[in-house]
Amino acid sequence: MTAPSQIIEVAIPLYLEKTFHYLVPERLQKEALTGRRALVPFGNRKLTGYILGSAIGSEISNLKEIVEILDRESLWTAGELEFYRWVAAYYQHPLGEVVRTALPAGINIQTRKGTSGEQESLIGGKSARREQFYLPGPVTVLPRQPGSKALEILAVIREIGDISAADLRKRFGACTPQLKRLTELGLCMAEEREVYRDPFKDHIVKRDEPRRLHTHQKGALDAISESLDRQQFTPFLLYGVTGSGKTEVYLQAISHALELGKNALILVPEIALTPQLTGRFKARFGGGIAILHSGLSDGERYDEWRRIRRGLARIVIGARSAIFAPLENIGIIIVDEEHEASFKQSDGLRYNARDLALVRGQMEQAAVVLGSATPSVTSVHAADQGRLKLLELPERVENRPMPLVELVGMKGRKETISSLLSASLTETFDQGRQAIVFLNRRGYATFLVCAECGKPLTCPNCSVTLTYHRQRGQSLCHYCDYAVPAPGTCPSCGGTTLSELGTGTEKMEHDLKELLPAARVLRMDSDTTSGKGSHERILSRMNDGSADILIGTQMIAKGHDFPEVTLVGVVNAEASLGMPDFRAAERTFQLLSQVIGRAGRGETPGRVVVQALDTEHYAIKSAAEHDAAGFYRQELEFRQEAGYPPFTFLAAYAISGLSEQTVSEQADKTAGLLAQLKAKLKIRVEILGPAPSPIYRLRNRFRRQILLKGVNRSDLHRLIATWRQQTLVVSTVRISVDIDPVDLM
Numbered sequence: 175m176t177a178p179s180q181i182i183e184v185a186i187p188l189y190l191e192k193t194f195h196y197l198v199p200e201r202l203q204k205e206a207l208t209g210r211r212a213l214v215p216f217g218n219r220k221l222t223g224y225i226l227g228s229a230i231g232s233e234i235s236n237l238k239e240i241v242e243i244l245d246r247e248s249l250w251t252a253g254e255l256e257f258y259r260w261v262a263a264y265y266q267h268p269l270g271e272v273v274r275t276a277l278p279a280g281i282n283i284q285t286r287k288g289t290s291g292e293q294e295s296l297i298g299g300k301s302a303r304r305e306q307f308y309l310p311g312p313v314t315v316l317p318r319q320p321g322s323k324a325l326e327i328l329a330v331i332r333e334i335g336d337i338s339a340a341d342l343r344k345r346f347g348a349c350t351p352q353l354k355r356l357t358e359l360g361l362c363m364a365e366e367r368e369v370y371r372d373p374f375k376d377h378i379v380k381r382d383e384p385r386r387l388h389t390h391q392k393g394a395l396d397a398i399s400e401s402l403d404r405q406q407f408t409p410f411l412l413y414g415v416t417g418s419g420k421t422e423v424y425l426q427a428i429s430h431a432l433e434l435g436k437n438a439l440i441l442v443p444e445i446a447l448t449p450q451l452t453g454r455f456k457a458r459f460g461g462g463i464a465i466l467h468s469g470l471s472d473g474e475r476y477d478e479w480r481r482i483r484r485g486l487a488r489i490v491i492g493a494r495s496a497i498f499a500p501l502e503n504i505g506i507i508i509v510d511e512e513h514e515a516s517f518k519q520s521d522g523l524r525y526n527a528r529d530l531a532l533v534r535g536q537m538e539q540a541a542v543v544l545g546s547a548t549p550s551v552t553s554v555h556a557a558d559q560g561r562l563k564l565l566e567l568p569e570r571v572e573n574r575p576m577p578l579v580e581l582v583g584m585k586g587r588k589e590t591i592s593s594l595l596s597a598s599l600t601e602t603f604d605q606g607r608q609a610i611v612f613l614n615r616r617g618y619a620t621f622l623v624c625a626e627c628g629k630p631l632t633c634p635n636c637s638v639t640l641t642y643h644r645q646r647g648q649s650l651c652h653y654c655d656y657a658v659p660a661p662g663t664c665p666s667c668g669g670t671t672l673s674e675l676g677t678g679t680e681k682m683e684h685d686l687k688e689l690l691p692a693a694r695v696l697r698m699d700s701d702t703t704s705g706k707g708s709h710e711r712i713l714s715r716m717n718d719g720s721a722d723i724l725i726g727t728q729m730i731a732k733g734h735d736f737p738e739v740t741l742v743g744v745v746n747a748e749a750s751l752g753m754p755d756f757r758a759a760e761r762t763f764q765l766l767s768q769v770i771g772r773a774g775r776g777e778t779p780g781r782v783v784v785q786a787l788d789t790e791h792y793a794i795k796s797a798a799e800h801d802a803a804g805f806y807r808q809e810l811e812f813r814q815e816a817g818y819p820p821f822t823f824l825a826a827y828a829i830s831g832l833s834e835q836t837v838s839e840q841a842d843k844t845a846g847l848l849a850q851l852k853a854k855l856k857i858r859v860e861i862l863g864p865a866p867s868p869i870y871r872l873r874n875r876f877r878r879q880i881l882l883k884g885v886n887r888s889d890l891h892r893l894i895a896t897w898r899q900q901t902l903v904v905s906t907v908r909i910s911v912d913i914d915p916v917d918l919m
């Protein structure tokens with residue numbers, strides 16, 4: 175008798191709405207389990223598919239057989255699959271693509287089948303084992319015999335908590351007998367562990383102890399701990415001014431979760447994933463931490479992923495994509511700097527990790543802590559309505575005062591550094607203290623203009639001006655990296671006199687070196703931080719006092735704690751206000767508040783000089799006056815009047831292609847169909863556009879957008895879902911739908 179045929183449901187990572195059914199041949203029946211990948215025939219190709227489960231009751235005829243199973247362990251749990259399905263439905267994205275996005279890219283490289291036909295396991299042939307030494311718990315006895323090397327080794331193990339034999343040998347030379355004796359005496363324990371490529375292996379960190387919390391911190395921690403004890407989903411907004419000790423609250427809340435046997439997921443903006451932050455976690459918790467960020471190679475990332483999947487890491491820290499980390503038994507999810515736009519993925523599956531933290535947290539019955547010194551307007555509104563539980567840290571640690579901010583109006587002035595800022599910089603330098611100058615534009619001149627025909631140099635592929643980079647000797651497009659030698663000649667009229675307009679960080683560096691020739695000036699922007707480790711080098715030079723002034727773009731605004739910085743200068747505060755985006759004021763307020771908050775985090779009070787054309791704009795004024803409440807009040811009024819989030823829900827259609835005419839036709843057609851469906855379904859949704867996108871041409875593609883605005887989220891989603899069923903895009907035009915868009919450029 176033959177076994178009953180097994181039929182499985184498979185998702186395929188292609189832009190296809192539906193999932194597929196396949197037959198499992200008898201030889202694969204034991205292996206074809208949910209959570210594994212299968213090689214499946216598709217058309218005349220073979221593709222990797224994801225097994226979602228068995229498909230009972232399906233028609234057997236015409237089904238194709240799967241070719242082989244690619245994994246020996248399952249890659250996701252049932253709970254994770256539920257999460258993937260939620261994501262696919264909400265963002266209206268094919269499930270197979272969601273699973274592909276959730277899994278690490280390295281998985282495809284490492285689990286190829288060997289030539290012998292023998293399946294390599296998940297570990298692959300490449301892993302090795304090594305010995306690891308750690309403490310068995312509190313130690314009171316010390317060995318009697320003079321064996322000073324053993325004592326030194328023990329001291330190191332105690333300090334670090336968990337160290338490999340190889341690292342010990344690096345420090346002490348051959349020490350096998352000593353290690354053997356220490357282990358025999360029960361003073362430390364040895365364990366064989368699989369070796370994973372550890373991107374932080376060269377950093378040895380000192381252990382630190384939890385700090386005594388101040389009243390507000392304690393209040394916040396108690397509330398979070400209480401929800402952890404109840405093991406019930408509770409979403410919090412931890413709203414604490416810069417330097418108020420939010421990170422300390424996170425650390426102690428995580429400790430509490432770990433004590434309860436639960437695990438912790440921490441999402442941070444990519445930029446914050448510096449050794450500074452990860453070092454604080456390692457110092458507090460020792461081992462068991464996995465770190466996921468874009469600086470890892472596919473292999474390294476896959477290693478971290480496996481460690482998490484196997485339960486070897488109980489704390490996961492990562493940027494946006496870590497929301498898909500295969501961490502089980504999650505007790506707490508923290509989203510630090512929750513207002514950051516980088517939590518939103520801008521292509522493919524356009525998810526927002528901040529929003530998904532709430533979804534996953536609810537599925538896991540976890541505490542979710544959204545933390546920020548400048549929360550998103552949406553979060554403030556949710557807290558007002560009681561949908562987020564508000565925890566406030568209104569004061570800085572040790573009652574350090576917020577810095578004194580002076581506004582300087584620059585209307586009609588030619589100089590880039592005002593006399594107040596230059597006098598303050600000189601004074602700070604003379605006192606031997608550090609300063610930060612913030613200017614959110616990289617390059618030397620924002621653009622070059624031909625003195626003869628008056629035309630600015632623009633990118634041939636994008637509708638933007640080129641930025642002049644003097645050090646490189648190039649004019650550069652910041653969107654497509656198009657570059658021409660600079661200053662060069664005017665491409666329109668051949669004129670040879672090009673004037674430099676607008677100041678970038680490179681010019682600021684030059685000007686400051688002229689102002690203070692003896693000062694050691696550093697610059698941090700994407701030009702100076704492209705090399706591996708360069709970011710950290712700049713930060714460590716600021717921290718060890720071997721630099722006096724740091725100039726930078728928004729990179730310097732976030733998360734860094736420089737206790738010796740007493741002066742912050744802001745040049746061109748309104749740079750981000752000019753964007754044609756309803757969030758421009760919110761972003762400006764957040765950025766300015768964050769930059770202002772870099773001053774006076776140590777013992778000496780800080781001061782800030784903000785230069786702006788319009789010193790009366792509410793975003794600038796409220797940031798300078800530390801009047802966050804005033805800002806949120808005004809901004810929420812504006813959003814309500816104009817009908818923008820959080821009072822409405824948005825979705826953006828982006829239509830792009832190489833032919834201007836086809837793009838325009840497709841955009842009209844799409845808007846027309848949407849209008850028809852809206853009428854048919856009797857849905858209340860506003861359809862705005864099609865209109866040219868603010869950056870009309872990008873990397874040679876013409877771009878138009880349609881914005882959908884709805885008061886009711888499910889109406890809006892129903893309209894898009896119906897549109898998707900009726901549309902088969904086969905033209906050369908790309909149409910993408912962005913649910914809850916963040917970038918409208």
Ligand code: ADP
Pocket residue numbers: 385386387388391414415416417418419420421422423571572735
């Ligand atoms: P935030 O994350 O809100 O910017 P941090 O948690 O980084 O603030 O705290 C700012 C500084 O104050 C850090 O150097 C931190 O170690 C220190 N700190 C935090 N909480 C306390 C406390 N209760 N007592 C003493 N120092 C603290």
Ligand code: ZN
Pocket residue numbers: 633634635636651652653654655656873
């Ligand atoms: Zn370009």
